[in-house]
Amino acid sequence: MPKFLGEFDEMILTLVATLQDDAYGASINIEIGKWLERKVTLSQLHVTLYKLEDQGYVRSKVGGATNERGGRRKRIYTITNSGLAVLKSMKEKRTEIWKLIPQFKFHN
């Protein structure tokens, strides 16, 4: 049986997959603001990332420090195969149902 994620979890998992080697807390937060024009608190993002890691959808490693972040190292997340499978199955199911909407028949 395919598992399903919540809307917020799915969005973050998609962003982790998109950003590839540059997916860590602050960059994901900035990208959410840029792409989706949506404000997300950093702590919420961190908690979601830890949860996704517990569920095995992302993997994390401690990466390089930059001067911009005061010499602190990053925790860089990468998506796992099971994470990609979940994303793909969710997208397919959604388009499958989306196709069932009768087109050109929107009533106001």
Place this chain on the structure above:
Amino acid sequence: MNSLPSWAKWLLQWICPAEFYEQIEGDLIEMYNHEVKVLGERRAKVSFLFKTLRFIRPGIILRNKYRLYSSRNTMTLHNIKSAFRSMRRDKLFATINIAGLSIGITSSMLILAWVQYEYSYNHFIGNRYRCHPGYC
């Protein structure tokens, strides 16, 4: 960097799990540096403090103390598994137990059916509770 208050750092160190503390602090500082360019120093500082305070939440504080995200069925699955293991270990005992329990349940259900049948007589009589069968 030096302008950021030290109590925020102390608070983070106290709250956050040790393996995540450095990355969380780095993310906060990076967001601060990003917002200085967009919002200006004063508002970025306020936003930094607000973001730091928002880290006081169960997902962060209780992370090492309790398992928040365990499966809901873990306990039930464990109980079922240990029941099957003990049944495999004591086969005779399990057989007697299950056979006894099933005989008991079956007989009680049969008795229930019998009693229901006995109570189902004479429903066509108006005040049937005041009627009694007479035997010679």
